[in-house]
Amino acid sequence: MSNNALVSLEHLSKNYGAYPVLQDISLRLEAGSIVGLLGPNGCGKTTMMKIMAGLISDYSGSVLIDGHRPDVHTKSIVSYLPEKTYLRDSLRAVDAVDIFHDFYSDFDRKKAMEMLNRFQLDPRQRIKSMSKGMQEKVQLILVMSREARLYLLDEPMAGVDPAARSVILDTILTNYSENSTVMLSTHLIYDVERIFDRIVMLGYGKMVMNDTVDNIRNQTGKSLDEVFREVFRC
Numbered sequence: 283m284s285n286n287a288l289v290s291l292e293h294l295s296k297n298y299g300a301y302p303v304l305q306d307i308s309l310r311l312e313a314g315s316i317v318g319l320l321g322p323n324g325c326g327k328t329t330m331m332k333i334m335a336g337l338i339s340d341y342s343g344s345v346l347i348d349g350h351r352p353d354v355h356t357k358s359i360v361s362y363l364p365e366k367t368y369l370r371d372s373l374r375a376v377d378a379v380d381i382f383h384d385f386y387s388d389f390d391r392k393k394a395m396e397m398l399n400r401f402q403l404d405p406r407q408r409i410k411s412m413s414k415g416m417q418e419k420v421q422l423i424l425v426m427s428r429e430a431r432l433y434l435l436d437e438p439m440a441g442v443d444p445a446a447r448s449v450i451l452d453t454i455l456t457n458y459s460e461n462s463t464v465m466l467s468t469h470l471i472y473d474v475e476r477i478f479d480r481i482v483m484l485g486y487g488k489m490v491m492n493d494t495v496d497n498i499r500n501q502t503g504k505s506l507d508e509v510f511r512e513v514f515r516c
């Protein structure tokens with residue numbers, strides 16, 4: 283595999299104790315695509331994203347982001363949205379924007395404030411008084427207001443209503459550039475499949491699919507949602 287890829291995983295394996303979560307995963311992603319990371323509960327999607335974000339380092343195999351092992355450099359070009367809210371309750375949305383602005387040199391404060399407005403969020407409202415979905419929107423706005431190379435979005439819409447999901451997907455589409463790649467994990471395949479270029483599907487610790495959406499649709503004649511249900515039929 284070439285080191286010029288934005289993401290290059292080679293023979294990545296990760297155990298929690300004796301339990302193998304990721305087994306021999308190899309994946310290469312170029313810049314300029316939106317990648318859906320799919321798979322059933324507990325198949326290792328969050329673990330894989332945390333490794334790419336530099337939050338888990340005890341794995342085997344090789345992980346290169348923009349040619350570097352996860353380190354200070356890669357953290358400066360990776361914008362990671364964790365599965366769980368991490369914003370302090372007492373902050374107002376605008377305080378969170380200011381913290382990101384101070385912390386990340388690639389953060390576009392104007393863009394963040396415009397997105398708060400677009401999502402009809404009051405910048406002065408405190409996080410603790412926001413609903414789960416509102417908090418998720420604030421987090422996504424913060425993450426997408428960076429000019430990152432790699433966006434890792436772990437279930438960005440789990441608590442968001444269907445109308446807002448469309449706005450969020452449009453926000454992702456308009457904020458990413460050809461120079462960057464978005465990897466998004468979700469169980470809401472039906473709602474999200476229109477934006478994906480490529481699908482990476484994990485199951486039982488292994489990669490069970492890695493192909494473009496066009497190829498998958500042409501070869502199966504089915505929607506991604508249908509393909510997923512067939513692969514993981516219980």
Ligand SMILES: Nc1ncnc2c1ncn2[C@@H]1O[C@H](COP(=O)(O)OP(=O)(O)OP(=O)(O)O)[C@@H](O)[C@H]1O
Nearest residue numbers: 298299303321322323324325326327328329330365
């Ligand atoms: N810190 C940990 N210690 C031990 N086991 C863990 C830890 N974190 C995750 N696991 C286990 O690793 C497996 C993969 O978890 P992970 O969160 O990566 O899955 P996921 O695909 O993101 O799941 P979901 O779709 O439910 O969010 C699960 O069996 C989980 O119980």
